[in-house]
Amino acid sequence: xxxxxxYAAVAxxxxxxxxxYRGATFAGVFTNTVFxxxxxCTYIALWDERPHLGxxxxxxxxxxxxxxxxxxxxxxxxxxSGFEAxxxxxxxxxxxGVDLYRPCDxxxxxxxxxxxxxxxxxxxxxxxxxxxxxxxxxxxxPTEPWRWLAFLFSVLLGLLVSFGLRxxxxxxxxxxxxxxxxxxxxxxxxxxxxxxxxxxxxxxxxFGDVARALPWSALLQVPADVLMGTAGGRGVLGSYLFQAxxxxxxxxxxxxxxxxxxRRVVVQGG
Amino acid sequence: MSDTVVDEAVPGAASAAAFIEVDGxxxxxxxxxxxxxxxxxxxxxxxxxxxxxxxARGEMVGYxxxxxxxxxxxxxxxxxxLTPSAGRLRVAGIDPSRQRARLAHRxxxxxxxxxxxxxxxxxxxxxxLMRRMYRIPDGRYAENLARCVELLELGDLLEVPVxxxxxxxxxRGDIAAALLHDPEVLYLDEPTIGLDVVSKVKVRAFLRDxxxxxxxxxxxxxxxxxxxxxxxxxVMVIDHGRLVYDGELDGLHDLGGGERTLVVDLxxxxxxxxxxxARVVRVEGARxxxxxxxxxxxxxxxxxxxxxxxxxxLSVREPDIESVIARMYARDASVAP
Amino acid sequence: MADPIGQVRAGARAFRMISGMWIRxxxxxxxxxxxxxxxxxxxxxxxxVGILLMFSQVDRLGGYSLPEIAFLYGTAGAAFGLADLxxxxxxRLGTRVRDGxxxxxxxxxxxxxxxxxxDRFALRRLGRVVQGLAxxxxxxLALDVAWTPVKVLLVPVLLISGxxxxxxxxMAGAAFQIVAQDAAEVQNxxxxxxxxxxxxxxxxxxxxxxxxxxxxxxxxxxxxxxxLYILDRPYPLDLPRSLAFAPPLVAAAxxxxxxxxxxxxxxAYRSTGS
Numbered sequence: 001x002x003x004x005x006x007y008a009a010v011a012x013x014x015x016x017x018x019x020x021y022r023g024a025t026f027a028g029v030f031t032n033t034v035f036x037x038x039x040x041c042t043y044i045a046l047w048d049e050r051p052h053l054g055x056x057x058x059x060x061x062x063x064x065x066x067x068x069x070x071x072x073x074x075x076x077x078x079x080x081s082g083f084e085a086x087x088x089x090x091x092x093x094x095x096x097g098v099d100l101y102r103p104c105d106x107x108x109x110x111x112x113x114x115x116x117x118x119x120x121x122x123x124x125x126x127x128x129x130x131x132x133x134x135x136x137x138x139x140x141x142p143t144e145p146w147r148w149l150a151f152l153f154s155v156l157l158g159l160l161v162s163f164g165l166r167x168x169x170x171x172x173x174x175x176x177x178x179x180x181x182x183x184x185x186x187x188x189x190x191x192x193x194x195x196x197x198x199x200x201x202x203x204x205x206x207f208g209d210v211a212r213a214l215p216w217s218a219l220l221q222v223p224a225d226v227l228m229g230t231a232g233g234r235g236v237l238g239s240y241l242f243q244a245x246x247x248x249x250x251x252x253x254x255x256x257x258x259x260x261x262x263r264r265v266v267v268q269g270g
Numbered sequence: 271m272s273d274t275v276v277d278e279a280v281p282g283a284a285s286a287a288a289f290i291e292v293d294g295x296x297x298x299x300x301x302x303x304x305x306x307x308x309x310x311x312x313x314x315x316x317x318x319x320x321x322x323x324x325x326a327r328g329e330m331v332g333y334x335x336x337x338x339x340x341x342x343x344x345x346x347x348x349x350x351x352l353t354p355s356a357g358r359l360r361v362a363g364i365d366p367s368r369q370r371a372r373l374a375h376r377x378x379x380x381x382x383x384x385x386x387x388x389x390x391x392x393x394x395x396x397x398x399l400m401r402r403m404y405r406i407p408d409g410r411y412a413e414n415l416a417r418c419v420e421l422l423e424l425g426d427l428l429e430v431p432v433x434x435x436x437x438x439x440x441x442r443g444d445i446a447a448a449l450l451h452d453p454e455v456l457y458l459d460e461p462t463i464g465l466d467v468v469s470k471v472k473v474r475a476f477l478r479d480x481x482x483x484x485x486x487x488x489x490x491x492x493x494x495x496x497x498x499x500x501x502x503x504x505v506m507v508i509d510h511g512r513l514v515y516d517g518e519l520d521g522l523h524d525l526g527g528g529e530r531t532l533v534v535d536l537x538x539x540x541x542x543x544x545x546x547x548a549r550v551v552r553v554e555g556a557r558x559x560x561x562x563x564x565x566x567x568x569x570x571x572x573x574x575x576x577x578x579x580x581x582x583x584l585s586v587r588e589p590d591i592e593s594v595i596a597r598m599y600a601r602d603a604s605v606a607p
Numbered sequence: 608m609a610d611p612i613g614q615v616r617a618g619a620r621a622f623r624m625i626s627g628m629w630i631r632x633x634x635x636x637x638x639x640x641x642x643x644x645x646x647x648x649x650x651x652x653x654x655x656v657g658i659l660l661m662f663s664q665v666d667r668l669g670g671y672s673l674p675e676i677a678f679l680y681g682t683a684g685a686a687f688g689l690a691d692l693x694x695x696x697x698x699r700l701g702t703r704v705r706d707g708x709x710x711x712x713x714x715x716x717x718x719x720x721x722x723x724x725x726d727r728f729a730l731r732r733l734g735r736v737v738q739g740l741a742x743x744x745x746x747x748l749a750l751d752v753a754w755t756p757v758k759v760l761l762v763p764v765l766l767i768s769g770x771x772x773x774x775x776x777x778m779a780g781a782a783f784q785i786v787a788q789d790a791a792e793v794q795n796x797x798x799x800x801x802x803x804x805x806x807x808x809x810x811x812x813x814x815x816x817x818x819x820x821x822x823x824x825x826x827x828x829x830x831x832x833x834x835l836y837i838l839d840r841p842y843p844l845d846l847p848r849s850l851a852f853a854p855p856l857v858a859a860a861x862x863x864x865x866x867x868x869x870x871x872x873x874x875a876y877r878s879t880g881s
Contacts, residue, residue: 022789023787027790028792030796031793034796035803038807041807042811045669046665049667176636179639180639181642181643184642184646184647185646188653192653197653197654197656198660204660349714350714351876353874370719371617371715371716371718374716379714381710381711384708386711388628390636391628391635395628399624403716403717
């Protein structure tokens with residue numbers, strides 16, 4: 001019980017920390033909206049040329065664009081700029097040795113903080129671009145409340161995957177000292193394989209099959225399909241299962257690496 | 271505003287008598303405060319208010335005051351980082367914020383808590399950059415570097431990446447970096463903050479030598495009064511943006527008695543209260559101001575007043591900065607052997 | 608500003624010195640340097656892969672063929688890459704203002720603008736330039752255009768003035784960040800967002816957006832107007848075709864305006880900390 005309260009406090013701290021950067025939030029909303037407008041225009045041209053491309057009609061394609069912009073900072077779909085740099089810096093400087101003596105779990109602590117951040121960015125940076133998109137374009141947004149709830153749960157599962165992957169990025173500092181290179185590589189991979197450049201269901205052939213099976217599809221493609229009811233044969237439950245399986249696997253790898261790495265630190269004497 | 275402009279300032283005219291001239295300088299910041307979710311209120315903050323002083327060439331002056339008093343703002347105006355809101359400011363006859371690059375060749379700055387050295391590169395690389403950036407002739411560079419290395423004991427550190435240096439080593443490295451181009455004036459913002467005792471001693475000895483042997487004008491801010499005690503004959507004290515003291519260090523002794531003030535609100539107007547160890551300094555209606563020695567606890571005094579008089583409310587005011595400094599100095603002096 | 612040429616020369620000298628220091632600094636973390644360099648090539652490359660994926664499904668986009676879009680993509684990417692290489696750090700000035708480290712730049716005998724432009728200089732940003740030029744090179748081979756001497760000359764003019772226009776946006780962004788430190792993202796919308804937009808033909812976008820990027824924030828002069836002339840494509844908004852030759856003038860005007868904003872912002876700089 002005390003543990004739950006501790007992590008809730010950490011999450012609240014993560015929320016507040018991002019809430020203080022009011023200027024950055026406004027600026028970010030502006031950027032997401034501009035990018036949304038540009039991409040939406042190109043998608044209109046693309047779907048004019050090929051209606052029902054990838055199984056989406058034009059309204060669904062546009063919905064995908066704006067879900068993508070809303071999720072951009074929540075899921076960190078570009079080069080990540082959340083806790084990773086801070087954790088990597090603590091690893092590089094050796095402060096991580098102090099953290100290991102704290103009476104709480106390292107991974108859970110950072111996860112709580114990241115979830116707090118994500119909740120703020122969902123409200124602060126997700127809602128407005130989505131609303132602008134819905135005002136300017138005809139979107140395929142569901143009217144049933146349960147679909148929105150189902151979407152939010154899918155977002156939560158996606159966040160676990162997103163956090164798990166970025167935790168691995170930060171842990172790379174144990175071996176490389178500087179994690180910014182890995183973070184950038186990660187950002188590139190994430191941008192491409194989450195569907196930010198083009199929805200994954202438009203990717204052709206076997207390449208498309210692989211892209212849709214990778215963990216990054218849990219960040220944007222899956223939640224968007226849950227929202228629009230375009231998850232196909234997999235259905236909502238199947239989508240959850242896909243996300244949860246990736247989350248469990250990646251968080252597990254993170255734990256394992258953490259154990260290996262911290263053993264090294266303890267042996268070195270902090 | 272090229273950095274190759276020949277210096278036109280007439281030596282002697284402005285520079286010998288008053289190397290730094292500050293005349294009625296003000297710096298006003300516009301501050302926005304949160305007053306609700308989106309609303310902000312604007313108001314002006316006077317960080318520095320009608321500040322006037324002069325510093326002669328070759329002087330070494332301590333500049334002290336509490337946090338937020340305006341010390342750093344003054345230094346930033348003298349170095350050209352900030353533009354004054356009003357008043358006249360000259361260093362070596364140059365208006366710092368207008369001719370920043372020209373002044374840069376003649377001054378050195380050390381920011382105590384931030385290094386300007388290249389974090390990931392060996393110390394010597396930062397010095398080589400300084401040589402090129404300031405166009406320091408080879409002979410002079412070699413001579414100055416050798417002197418700094420010797421006096422600041424940097425010999426073993428030159429090839430070490432800056433990120434691996436201790437705080438004290440880094441500070442010594444920063445001081446050397448600020449002096450390679452033979453500046454006429456050196457500004458130091460908290461040069462000994464966070465340093466170990468040995469580093470403090472080295473830094474002080476170096477600065478004393480610099481001022482004495484080379485006649486470099488030095489202006490330093492510090493929280494450590496030992497710095498002032500050992501280095502500066504002259505002290506300037508700033509509080510709330512105003513200069514409250516400018517003179518010999520000894521003079522600080524006589525300032526302020528080191529008293530705190532108890533402000534009491536009584537239920538009705540009364541003649542000045544009669545309480546032990548405190549004297550009434552002001553009466554305004556039902557409110558009275560009582561001064562009492564700063565070293566004494568306010569609790570017994572409050573108890574005595576509450577016992578005898580109808581007390582409604584009270585507050586304790588801390589003594590003014592000059593008396594704090596005076597007391598701190600007096601205490602340090604009495605402890606010292 | 609009595610000696611503008613001396614000032615420019617001093618700026619170039621400071622830029623060389625400081626960027627050199629940063630290159631050596633980044634080389635101390637070799638693994639990271641290698642990864643960020645490769646990563647930057649890959650990142651910009653994947654953008655074009657996205658376009659190729661689109662063309663795996665369609666033959667034309669907004670009425671333009673793949674080589675034509677590759678020409679737009681390459682010119683926009685190379686121009687933006689040049690600006691990012693030399694002026695991109697200006698757009699990241701906000702953090703320097705927030706933590707007060709801009710102060711150190713102001714006490715050195717070198718133009719502040721050049722120092723900030725060279726700050727955190729990263730060779731990996733060459734990736735975008737090289738990749739843009741590669742796509743541009745391929746498009747030149749694949750395009751079916753009746754080349755004239757004027758059109759040939761227009762390509763390098765486009766790249767340089769386009770880079771200058773983007774640089775002016777970075778500069779204006781830097782000036783803005785001195786006043787509002789968290790505003791980096793607003794300028795990203797104009798720079799990175801502008802680059803994303805200019806990769807596609809203007810026929811894809813609405814007239815209001817086109818008016819905005821022609822008359823308000825003149826990004827249309829970066830590549831669209833000269834590129835449409837080279838490709839013999841109709842102009843949007845019935846603009847005169849002679850505007851194909853306006854980019855150098857527009858770039859000069861933008862740089863002048865941004866320069867004034869920069870000087871004003873520097874005088875208003877308030878420096879944080881006690």
